[in-house]
Amino acid sequence: MKKFQLNVTSEIGKLNGVIVHTPGIEVENMTPENAEKALYSDILNLSIAQKEYAQFKGALQKITNVFEVKDLLSETLKSHEAKEVLLEKICCEEKCFEIIEDLKSIPSEELAVQLLQGVPIQRDNLTKYLTEDRFALRPLHNFLFTRDASMSMWDNVLIGKMASKVRERESFIMDTIFQYHPTIQAKTINPLTEKRKFPLDPRVSIEGGDVQIGAEDLLVIGCGSRTTTQGIDFIIETLKQRKDAPKHIIVQELPHTPESFIHLDMVFTFLAEDKCMVYEPLILGRNKYQTIHIEIDNGKVKKIETEENLLKALAKRGIELDPVQCGGTADRWTMEREQWHSGANFFSFAPGKVIGYARNVHTIEEMNKHGFEVITALDFIAGKKEVNDYKKVVVTIEGSELARGGGGARCMSMPIQRESFNW
Numbered sequence: 001m002k003k004f005q006l007n008v009t010s011e012i013g014k015l016n017g018v019i020v021h022t023p024g025i026e027v028e029n030m031t032p033e034n035a036e037k038a039l040y041s042d043i044l045n046l047s048i049a050q051k052e053y054a055q056f057k058g059a060l061q062k063i064t065n066v067f068e069v070k071d072l073l074s075e076t077l078k079s080h081e082a083k084e085v086l087l088e089k090i091c092c093e094e095k096c097f098e099i100i101e102d103l104k105s106i107p108s109e110e111l112a113v114q115l116l117q118g119v120p121i122q123r124d125n126l127t128k129y130l131t132e133d134r135f136a137l138r139p140l141h142n143f144l145f146t147r148d149a150s151m152s153m154w155d156n157v158l159i160g161k162m163a164s165k166v167r168e169r170e171s172f173i174m175d176t177i178f179q180y181h182p183t184i185q186a187k188t189i190n191p192l193t194e195k196r197k198f199p200l201d202p203r204v205s206i207e208g209g210d211v212q213i214g215a216e217d218l219l220v221i222g223c224g225s226r227t228t229t230q231g232i233d234f235i236i237e238t239l240k241q242r243k244d245a246p247k248h249i250i251v252q253e254l255p256h257t258p259e260s261f262i263h264l265d266m267v268f269t270f271l272a273e274d275k276c277m278v279y280e281p282l283i284l285g286r287n288k289y290q291t292i293h294i295e296i297d298n299g300k301v302k303k304i305e306t307e308e309n310l311l312k313a314l315a316k317r318g319i320e321l322d323p324v325q326c327g328g329t330a331d332r333w334t335m336e337r338e339q340w341h342s343g344a345n346f347f348s349f350a351p352g353k354v355i356g357y358a359r360n361v362h363t364i365e366e367m368n369k370h371g372f373e374v375i376t377a378l379d380f381i382a383g384k385k386e387v388n389d390y391k392k393v394v395v396t397i398e399g400s401e402l403a404r405g406g407g408g409a410r411c412m413s414m415p416i417q418r419e420s421f422n423w
Contacts, residue, residue: 008152013418026139055377077108082180209263222264224254272352328362345408357399
């Protein structure tokens with residue numbers, strides 16, 4: 001089988017491969033009572049969410065190689081070693097060793113489904129009979145946002161150290177896939193298993209929505225409720241050990257509330273060689289959230305200093321971007337409303353060619369003013385419009401239901417190969 005070589009050196013290089021996860025019944029296994037524990041502020045209508053997701057995936061399939069987490073996991077679990085390692089890790093962390101032998105006996109395809117959608121509890125003793133829990137292994141409600149559990153960084157994969165234990169299994173699954181899958185393999189950097197002089201700081205958390213590849217020598221990282229200063233320090237220490245490591249990290253502080261600011265890609269995303277999407281009040285406005293430039297040289301932090309804002313910090317590194325404002329420029333309330341529904345969260349599949357939600361109409365109008373042709377995913381899938389006919393284009397997917405999950409097109413995609421792009 002031909003190996004798929006992992007390589008991502010920018011946010012906008014032409015996309016050659018991406019991992020996604022189509023939402024399944026795990027999304028419906030929520031109630032208003034447990035939604036908050038699952039990191040949702042609302043419960044989703046699965047049938048509508050799947051129709052919207054079909055537009056997203058259908059558009060990607062016309063553009064690039066699309067890999068489903070469920071398929072990759074099923075193929076990975078055919079390895080006896082991979083199955084043993086993953087199940088022991090999951091059952092140890094989730095304290096359910098009583099079901100491990102049953103899980104080991106399940107065929108790989110069915111086991112992959114259960115690890116994603118949940119393992120129903122067997123009420124075979126008094127404790128289990130009386131518990132209100134329905135699952136011995138809970139469903140992974142958030143895995144449609146595949147961005148967070150693993151991050152492509154050049155030719156390596158950084159495994160997420162999730163801020164909430166509710167999402168921990170996602171990282172275990174992605175780590176196992178990249179280590180054992182027969183065709184998609186990559187060297188992983190895992191905070192939980194990396195060799196180091198001292199134990200891992202328990203405050204370390206890193207999620208993919210906060211990590212953006214600015215260039216071959218530049219990382220842009222959000223620091224907030226999901227990626228901590230300690231998590232970024234872990235990345236710094238890891239990069240210091242690599243001779244070919246990027247020399248620059250730009251850190252953007254984020255508010256811890258409201259929840260729509262959970263990741264950097266909810267307020268800033270790269271769109272083209274000369275454009276970016278910004279939530280202006282945070283990225284360019286006057287506020288207390290700092291932008292910090294860190295320079296690494298010869299295995300040491302050579303410089304760390306505060307910059308005026310993120311765009312000016314990027315410009316100093318040779319990346320000059322014209323900001324497109326989430327929600328448009330006319331009204332602050334409109335900016336807030338559209339940012340809440342992932343209006344800044346776009347996924348680039350080539351320079352100047354992106355996917356995002358149609359529901360954020362003022363954001364889409366603002367993009368059109370900045371030279372982006374607007375086509376619907378349905379027209380693109382049907383062959384009525386072609387992305388290659390335009391220098392800049394935004395493919396819009398319906399997002400009335402998906403956006404309520406708390407993420408957009410970038411959140412729902414984990415790129416594993418892009419063509420090189422030089423600013």
